[in-house]
Amino acid sequence: MLQMERENRGAPAGVVAADSLESVRDIFIRQWGAMGSQWGVNRSMAMIHALLLVSPEPLTTDAIMAELAISRGNANTNLRELVDWGLVYPVLVKGDRRDYFVAEKDVWRIFCIVARERKRREMEPAQKVLEDCVRRSGSLEGAEAEAMHAQLVRLSEFVGTANGLMDKLARAERDRILPNLMRVL
Amino acid sequence: MLQMERENRGAPAGVVAADSLESVRDIFIRQWGAMGSQWGVNRSMAMIHALLLVSPEPLTTDAIMAELAISRGNANTNLRELVDWGLVYPVLVKGDRRDYFVAEKDVWRIFCIVARERKRREMEPAQKVLEDCVRRSGSLEGAEAEAMHAQLVRLSEFVGTANGLMDKLARAERDRILPNLMRVL
DNA sequence: CCGAACTTTCAATACTTACTGAAAGTTATG
DNA sequence: CATAACTTTCAGTAAGTATTGAAAGTTCGG
Structure with a gap:
């Protein structure tokens, strides 16, 4: 994990000096979210979709809320919409009562x-x-x-x-x- | 113009009893305008486009304002946008200083x-x-x-x-x- | 069937986008 | 080059959407 050591040190806010997994994911999510408006999809829905698209593992509502800094209501509404569309699937993880979500990757x-x-x-x-x-x-x-x-x-x-x-x-x-x-x- | 005689008599507001040229045009314009939002186009732009699409003759800004009950600023901005896109052409009518507009019909x-x-x-x-x-x-x-x-x-x-x-x-x-x-x- | 863990809803609010109308700008004509 | 006819701009306001957060609802394990 050498990359993580050289991430974003002393750079102005919003500018990333070098790329770690996390920073590339964040760039992708933010840009995809910003594009949502052009596509007639709201920003949160686009960001959630982007996050799940590049997450190999299923994520919980709480993980999504934390990663994107959005409210529970917002996360919930947009996850349901994504599931309705068929772009995201709810999955059950054994030994956990919470809902997990994965994106259709194909x-x-x-x-x-x-x-x-x-x-x-x-x-x-x-x-x-x-x-x-x-x-x-x-x-x-x-x-x-x-x-x-x-x-x-x-x-x-x-x-x-x-x-x-x-x-x-x-x-x-x-x-x-x-x-x-x-x-x- | 027999049709005009049987337009919208005693019907509840918003309901049209029978169809005249004007009433069908209005239905088309209003519905097309309402759809604009789904298409990521604003209502006024969609309505202006609809009006010009079914108008065989070029129309002036004032005619459009009157027909659609919108302001001059609104009409002007959206006409320019439609001209930018190439969906509407400005045309000059001999003996008249005003701009006239026609839609691309193809x-x-x-x-x-x-x-x-x-x-x-x-x-x-x-x-x-x-x-x-x-x-x-x-x-x-x-x-x-x-x-x-x-x-x-x-x-x-x-x-x-x-x-x-x-x-x-x-x-x-x-x-x-x-x-x-x-x-x- | 109680309580805890989790999900859903929704009224209030923040944010974004569209529209108006009046004022400023431009252009054609006598 | 003055005036009138027409067009454009833009600050203020209205309308439409998205988001929050707290309260209500649901479900599961014991």
């Missing part, structure tokens, strides 16, 4: 989960809105109404196609699909 | 613009963070550090591949790419 599975969730939250509502408006505008008369209807139809058809492709992609096996995609694109 | 182009922007805001920062952490953790010793490094490498490689595919997809021609995708998936 990158392709993570991708499929995120793709599925985004489709559900972003694409499906859009498709529903568009189909509703297409239906409502179908019987209108006049050039302006018909132009609007035509535009709505184009949008609706595109989103429908994209949704279908998304579905197939997220259901496909990694090794079956990736080579084909590389070839086509 | 669905495939809209998709490419959104894909490019999302890649820039979501994928590229992730790739950068991951590459940085991979580099930092590469020289660490010990089983735990090596497990973390390996996980970071898997994430980094995946995001790199996804980024490359995204690029090619957004640069491809619609008619060249869609049939191939349908076949592969």
Whole structure:
């Protein structure tokens, strides 16, 4: 553990002089957390996910709270959300009543989960809105109404196609699909 | 314009009895605006985009403000953002000093613009963070550090591949790419 | 079925982001 | 180059989200 000896000595706050396991993990967690906002995921959820992603062993709620300096309520809520998504699994450790948590480590599975969730939250509502408006505008008369209807139809058809492709992609096996995609694109 | 005669008579607030061009447009705009939050776009920007998407004619800032009941500052800021993205074009109308705005109507182009922007805001920062952490953790010793490094490498490689595919997809021609995708998936 | 260990909930609060409107800035035209 | 028409900026405020921490709820072992 030579690395730990030369960590962060005399450097300004927030700047790391050299890298230990802990410092790299902290950098990863903090940066990933900061990116959460861009991804529509809250900071705590992103940080918990990052921590578990690089932790080989399951962690308890208390360990997570301590590592990330967040409250119990916050840790609990976001852990449940991550478990709901399927990105984190609760595991039982023999001889301990507490819940432990591990992250799904397989990158392709993570991708499929995120793709599925985004489709559900972003694409499906859009498709529903568009189909509703297409239906409502179908019987209108006049050039302006018909132009609007035509535009709505184009949008609706595109989103429908994209949704279908998304579905197939997220259901496909990694090794079956990736080579084909590389070839086509 | 028969339709306008049977719009929204005696119905509870927010409920539309039958559809006119205006009512369908309003439904579309409001729903699209509400969805904006899910998409990481603010409500006003989404509503302006929706309005322009279904308006065959260019509109002035004032027309947009009036139609959506938003302030001048808000309209101005979000119009500029939409123009920056390339989703809306400013156009000059002869004999009028005011700026007029039209939306890009081609669905495939809209998709490419959104894909490019999302890649820039979501994928590229992730790739950068991951590459940085991979580099930092590469020289660490010990089983735990090596497990973390390996996980970071898997994430980094995946995001790199996804980024490359995204690029090619957004640069491809619609008619060249869609049939191939349908076949592969 | 009691008490201890642990988990969940939720009202209060802190933080973040979006919006307004008025004032400052810019540009076209007589 | 003065004025009027239009656009941009920005400080203040409103609206929306995330987080805390303490209280209530649950479960397990004895």
